[in-house]
Amino acid sequence: DAGVIQSPRHEVTEMGQEVTLRCKPISGHDYLFWYRQTMMRGLELLIYFNNNVPIDDSGMPEDRFSAKMPNASFSTLKIQPSEPRDSAVYFCASTSRDRVYTGELFFGEGSRLTVL
Amino acid sequence: AQTVTQSQPEMSVQEAETVTLSCTYDTSESDYYLFWYKQPPSRQMILVIRQEAYKQQNATENRFSVNFQKAAKSFSLKISDSQLGDAAMYFCAYRSEEETSGSRLTFGEGTQLTVNP
Numbered sequence: 001d002a003g004v005i006q007s008p009r010h011e012v013t014e015m016g017q018e019v020t021l022r023c024k025p026i027s028g029h030d031y032l033f034w035y036r037q038t039m040m041r042g043l044e045l046l047i048y049f050n051n052n053v054p055i056d057d058s059g060m061p062e063d064r065f066s067a068k069m070p071n072a073s074f075s076t077l078k079i080q081p082s083e084p085r086d087s088a089v090y091f092c093a094s095t096s097r098d099r100v101y102t103g104e105l106f107f108g109e110g111s112r113l114t115v116l
Numbered sequence: 117a118q119t120v121t122q123s124q125p126e127m128s129v130q131e132a133e134t135v136t137l138s139c140t141y142d143t144s145e146s147d148y149y150l151f152w153y154k155q156p157p158s159r160q161m162i163l164v165i166r167q168e169a170y171k172q173q174n175a176t177e178n179r180f181s182v183n184f185q186k187a188a189k190s191f192s193l194k195i196s197d198s199q200l201g202d203a204a205m206y207f208c209a210y211r212s213e214e215e216t217s218g219s220r221l222t223f224g225e226g227t228q229l230t231v232n233p
Contacts (some may be wrong), residue, residue, distance in 0.1 A: 042226065043223040091161065100157070104166065107161035110160070112159075
């Protein structure tokens, strides 16, 4: 079975540019999460969706960040404009209704973003 | 708010030997879940083992086992018969049982495990 698929795997951009990260969750999963990993702050939850609806976006750092889930098989995380401090690895994870309460998440391989 | 602390940034072990990774957490809740996730060089996080706080018996998954000390708020991971493929970053994580917290996992800082041949 295909796992969580993220693209791009690596992205290098210049400050001020728009960045869009993409995620395809595992088919049939009801929940989708966006995490950010940095050396300074470790793994942080940015936002999560249930049935395509954003449930908790309290981790989104500021208005420059936005996330959408237009359908059950696709989500985007957009940063506009990007800044060097946004450099990090961004992970998408998904899980099913019966696993969400036990905290078992299925992660993608992450998108490494470098903002120059 | 809950916090998870991994005090060992790096650990190393000889192949075939046993290593224990430490994790402590802080919470006022009585019901919760604890996890160890593995992040190999490929970056994809993989669930290694899970422990429900209401269970006294320590979880075991093949060569991986935990030592869960609820009163001490300690949750260590023991890897027996270490293999080269065990080399990875290991994250301890906490999930509240409270409904209002949703599905948020709180992760520790991670421990980088090196396995020496």
